[in-house]
Amino acid sequence: KNEVEQSPQNLTAQEGEFITINCSYSVGISALHWLQQHPGGGIVSLFMLSSGKKKHGRLIATINIQEKHSSLHITASHPRDSAVYICAVSWVKVGSQGNLIFGKGTKLSVKP
């Protein structure tokens, strides 16, 4: 079993739809990260959170530490949101602080 599980693996949406990507983890963490990987391969950090909720533009990330679960929401989705979204956790383990364990990613395609 992977330490970080994401769902769904693939997601196709129509422009304007509300999108949710889920992430569950099984290890103790100091923070959870949401990353976006563009079709060209570049990776951008969207959010880092250790509690509660963060919002940036049309993106919202939430985390429930007790349930070891996080969600990434995209409101009013747009074709330019098409990318792979990756959940990663900073692992609380001696000698591993700061290192990331990654989920396998969710490939999002938003159709016009």
Add this chain to the structure above:
Amino acid sequence: DSGVTQTPKHLITATGQRVTLRCSPRSGDLSVYWYQQSLDQGLQFLIQYYNGEERAKGNILERFSAQQFPDLHSELNLSSLELGDSALYFCASSVDPWGSMKARGETQYFGPGTRLLVL
């Protein structure tokens, strides 16, 4: 632009060869991480350096090694290359990996990656 640079962008080489990938962190960032992204394994942590010292090792093969220099740039050396080493190699940087800032954990800034193809 994250401020992290990686060279080269693309690298094609043959099995058995040795290559060096280079990473320059964002100005002021002390920590450098190396990650490998392959089709079958996804993203995996390889190794972390902080201010010139190795801090943590992940799934890094013995054929691979890395170092961080006094100017904080880092190099990842891959030797005796095999077909399975073909992957995207990313480096990332952060200021302080120990979360001394108020927020726990650290945002990592990723470079554009080096795409390695071993033929």
